[in-house]
Amino acid sequence: MPTPTDTAEFLEELNGGAFASQIGHALSEVAAGVVDHGKTGKLVITLDFSQIGESSQVKIKHKLDYKVPTKRGTRSENTSLDTPMHVGTGGKITLFAEKHDQLFSREQAPITPRT
Structure with a gap:
């Protein structure tokens, strides 16, 4: 089953947050025009x-x-x-790749600590 993407985080990550800001600006402009002129407005987001x-x-x-x-x-x-994004486990979309567990434990590390 797919892992849901955090929608708010996803929108904030598109173009470094500029896209979310543009959406907010457009929402306000359309709503104000609708109220001021009594006509319908439209906003379309395509991904x-x-x-x-x-x-x-x-x-x-x-x-x-x-x-x-x-x-x-x-x-x-x-x-x-x-915007380039990573697709992680279950289809979750994030700006950065998923963190994976370390390959070696501290005891298995090939480099011995200094004493």
């Missing part, structure tokens, strides 16, 4: 995934497209960037 080589990493293209109602029509804006 496209592609594998990076044969690794357990994916490139996530994140696109934000929105339309703000105005007095005489609409104003639209879109932005698109991509």
Whole structure:
């Protein structure tokens, strides 16, 4: 069974947090336009995934497209960037690779400690 990705953390990691900030800005602009002009607005978030080589990493293209109602029509804006992410156990997506247990215990380490 897949391990769920932490959605809030995932969004904050896309483009170093800039994408989450852009979403917040767009949400406010669309909502304000809807209330100010009594018309509908729209915000679309698109995430496209592609594998990076044969690794357990994916490139996530994140696109934000929105339309703000105005007095005489609409104003639209879109932005698109991509962020490489790691896919861990069960499909969990994170910015950094999963930590794995050490290969050797302290007693099995091939280097003897200084005395």
